Amino acid sequence: MTTAPERRPLPFAGVEEILAALRAAGHRVSAPASQVLAALFDADGPASAEHIAAQPPGLDLTSVYRNLERLEALGVVSHVHAGHGPGLYALARGSDREYLTCDRCGRVTTLEPEALDDVRDILHGRFGHHARFSHFPIHGVCSDCAHGDAGRAHAHPHGHEHPHAGAA
Amino acid sequence: MTTAPERRPLPFAGVEEILAALRAAGHRVSAPASQVLAALFDADGPASAEHIAAQPPGLDLTSVYRNLERLEALGVVSHVHAGHGPGLYALARGSDREYLTCDRCGRVTTLEPEALDDVRDILHGRFGHHARFSHFPIHGVCSDCAHGDAGRAHAHPHGHEHPHAGAA
């Protein structure tokens, strides 16, 4: 799951529907698989594999990564690289989400893709570049951090953000 | 040098000027230091530490990283994270460069910062987000890869780009 995910996200309603899709794709539904899904449904924003593995009974990290990989191949999950930390995984309901991340507090803001259509148009017109902000987000400083505390913000004063979940 | 570089890039003319600045800052000018600088002047685009270390006599990677760190602290060098691979380092002449990178061929395109002023304005107006594309670039697919080969391109067919130097 290290390369850019280009498969279409699937629309789906609940865990059961996804488990059915897994079985339909020839996969088995094991306890870790459902726990990973449950964690993704619980999270309110992209979450790291480590965060997902830490859900109650305690999952093996390798298994979490392999489940995320399967789910991503199915179009049910996508991941984003928000800075230096671990990749963050989220359910890929409907169309591709795009992200803004704050380099100071680590906040990840999820956007509907249309919200950046004009930006994409500018980049395409000017450079012929087809920009995507879904796998590698737009970095910068969020409004809170910009004026709020004149610099470093609430969450992670070191600039070494450890984002496990952010805003939806 | 793992965090966002926010110091102002210095304008400078040549290696000698930088060496003088190093000495003025209380640093010593050793052979590895000059070799790193020479490699940066030779490269035509951002280069990885490994690439820099591979210059003829062969430098120790640790030393290369430490020199890059010093140079970055001086405002002479900046680095950009272009995807999953290693960080890429370049001379930071004048103002902050910004970057577009192609996820297919690994090409890194360097832009003058004014080239994205309108994009920054949109993002600031719409989300209050102060975007920077100098440390984490805009990802996507370059025009060559987009139509050219209808997909994967010239350089690194695996999508596992190994960018050591790109376009200036």
Added chain:
DNA sequence: CAGCCTGATGCAACCGGGTTGCATTAGCGC
């Protein structure tokens, strides 16, 4: 409902990018 095939698990080892500790080397100001 038991059996079997095969996919999934969980552990350990490994990998790439980068950092840290530390003894040794060497800049450079005096």
Added chain:
DNA sequence: GCGCTAATGCAACCCGGTTGCATCAGGCTG
């Protein structure tokens, strides 16, 4: 030329993530 101290270069380590492999168990099949 001396000596102080920064810089080097090696080894060990860290973190995020992947791979190998023996074991376990999901779920189709009879």
